[in-house]
Amino acid sequence: MQHMKKQKETLMNILHSRETILINDPDIDQAGDDHICTGLETPLRPDAFELSDSEKIHDIEYHFREIMQTLGLDLSDDSLRGTPLRVAKMYVKEIFSGLDPANKPKIALFENKYKYKQMLIEKDITLFSNCEHHFVPIYGKAHVAYISNGSIIGLSKLNRLVQYFAKRPQVQERLTMQVGRELQDILGTKDIAVVIDAKHMCVSTRGIKDTDSSTVTSFYGGKFLREETKNEFLNYLSL
Numbered sequence: 001m002q003h004m005k006k007q008k009e010t011l012m013n014i015l016h017s018r019e020t021i022l023i024n025d026p027d028i029d030q031a032g033d034d035h036i037c038t039g040l041e042t043p044l045r046p047d048a049f050e051l052s053d054s055e056k057i058h059d060i061e062y063h064f065r066e067i068m069q070t071l072g073l074d075l076s077d078d079s080l081r082g083t084p085l086r087v088a089k090m091y092v093k094e095i096f097s098g099l100d101p102a103n104k105p106k107i108a109l110f111e112n113k114y115k116y117k118q119m120l121i122e123k124d125i126t127l128f129s130n131c132e133h134h135f136v137p138i139y140g141k142a143h144v145a146y147i148s149n150g151s152i153i154g155l156s157k158l159n160r161l162v163q164y165f166a167k168r169p170q171v172q173e174r175l176t177m178q179v180g181r182e183l184q185d186i187l188g189t190k191d192i193a194v195v196i197d198a199k200h201m202c203v204s205t206r207g208i209k210d211t212d213s214s215t216v217t218s219f220y221g222g223k224f225l226r227e228e229t230k231n232e233f234l235n236y237l238s239l
């Protein structure tokens with residue numbers, strides 16, 4: 001009897017401390033709302049790709065089922081039955097597929113035969129990402145520009161590169177930097193600009209619930225740091 005009482009007490013303590021830790025920790029909410037970004041690289045563990053995609057889908061299906069179960073949902077319902085597997089596949093194969101470097105788009109460069117020396121802008125690239133603090137969508141537009149130093153990149157590759165980095169749990173600041181740095185590497189020039197204008201569903205549907213505000217982030221390298229070049233770029237965006 002004493003033993004059972006003790007067990008119950010321990011369980012209550014665990015439940016209580018769980019509650020205190022998870023629900024009443026102001027730092028958890030604050031870190032999400034402050035958009036804390038810890039570095040340029042997406043924080044991945046060294047063993048991130050030891051599991052195959054199908055093993056990941058299998059594990060996530062199990063855990064997502066547990067989440068739904070905990071929420072009290074009836075998983076024998078025909079409409080809900082397939083949800084854990086659908087979510088798992090969507091995470092691994094679609095919206096978080098950009099975590100895996102194997103999915104990075106192959107980029108071929110061409111020689112700049114036209115000797116085109118002005119900036120090239122790919123604007124209004126559709127952007128879908130997910131906030132790494134709340135796992136809800138970030139959506140908007142990305143605009144990227146470069147000034148060729150002899151190489152040209154296929155236009156659709158700019159879209160693909162943005163989408164690759166967007167398909168990760170992200171912080172908009174980091175996403176912007178990752179696209180900018182990658183383009184500098186690929187094109188062998190510092191002369192890169194990236195602007196992202198996006199809405200965060202963690203801002204519009206919860207917390208402050210502001211549906212009108214959007215977040216703008218930018219990356220400027222090389223010649224784009226000059227006021228004149230930067231303004232030329234920004235003028236094209238308003239066309």
Ligand SMILES: [Zn+2]
Binds near residue numbers: 133
């Ligand atoms: Zn968020």
